[in-house]
Amino acid sequence: MARQRVKFTFPEDQITEPVIYEIGKRFNVITNIRRADVTPEVAWTILELDGESADIEASLRWVAEKGVRVDPVEDTIIEG
């Protein structure tokens, strides 16, 4: 079993799509939301994904293909 912490940033056209529900249903990954903010213009969610490593990777690929930006929670980006 593996675990990843990620941040999803949703484009406007995906804000109303049940992306996180679909991750669980399609890929058998347990999602646990820790923080989120959803507005009509922009939405982001910080969550933990639990499951088989291959399933988590597949789910993140699927999410990214829908146009959702995926970043690790270590979204550090302190300028370098």
Next chain:
Amino acid sequence: MSFAKALRCRECGREYPLSPSHVCEYCFGPLEVAYDYEAMATKVSRASIEKGPYSVWRYADLLPCEGEPVDLQAGFTPLLRADNLGRALGLSQLYLKNDCVNPTWSFKDRVVTVAATKAREFGFTTLACASTGNLANAVAAHAARAGLEAFVFVPSDLEAGKLLGSKVYGANLVAVDGSYDEVNRLCAELGDKHNWAFVNINIRPYYSEGSKTIAFETAEQLGWRAPDHCIVPLASGSLYGKIWKGLQELAKLGLIDPFQTKMSGCQAAGCSPIVTAWEADTFNFRPVRPNTIAKSLAIGNPADGYYTLKIMKETGGAGAAVSDEEVVEGIRLLAESEGIFAETAGGVTIAGLRRLIQGGHVQPDELVVAYITGAGLKTQEAVADALPAPLHIQPTLASFEEALAQRSGAAAPVASPASE
């Protein structure tokens, strides 16, 4: 001695022991060093600071480290009154905080001296980072100083000076075919696998405290007062936020009077998620894919973007985004008016300041400090083509006179320096 007492989550406030970690286990928010200010206030005074070395370690009591620092004497850089540039822009009290003159020629030496010191305290033997260049240089240099190994990860299209400026110290330089955001994602995965001190990942809460020192110095060099207005380049927003935190700490300790400093920030238009959000009057920024010559600010998903926007709103500051052409103009204006050759981030700051003045966000009589965070030799490519060719002559007086006469019809400099 350090008065750091815990790591505290910036979102939910939960506290954790001082260890190499950076994410809250409950809400995944970022962790920040929390201090015992009451105890600090009994020890720290203007006099005690003034007895300290001319480096960031002058402010050791306000930093989270114990013991001997990994020290290349970063910090205590010049704060220059910029009357020529001020006159050109219409400001009567403009100062420049010139961090070009740090050991590896950028403000990153401030954060890395703290990170390297803390990493050594924790027992790490390898320093690492994801970088747009300046951080890699600082990490490589400080690792050499400390006798630690270094791995620095950078985008492969980085400026030549910055690549060289890491290799020369003997660091393991890894050039990644991708954007900085992709380099950073890779380093997040590497951090899980290797027991390295990633200065901007697991050592991040300590690392970022080093930026406060630029605010401490600003206040001390102004005679123990805060500026009316700070103009700061924005990449992740960390420097901006720590300048604000640094000024607040000085006031909390009674070292400066209460203040109402406006905090403004500047980005390149090709990567301006924070300024775009400010213009839309929202705290929610939308990440972007960077496309700008200002590579040191090319961070499309700024970790401190939300906090930056909150401070900007709270202080009445403003944001400005400038084109790459304006960045080059800003570099030249600064160099030709004040003799400081800044890298592209400095061009963003000066061009951004000009935009902020034009927009009515900076008043002519405010005491303004503009932060120049890195030296121009590191990003020569950005300005090389914009500068006139040298006069090329034979070693004769006649040849010189002829060349000078021929040049008399060429373009004038960007700024007219004050003449006495």
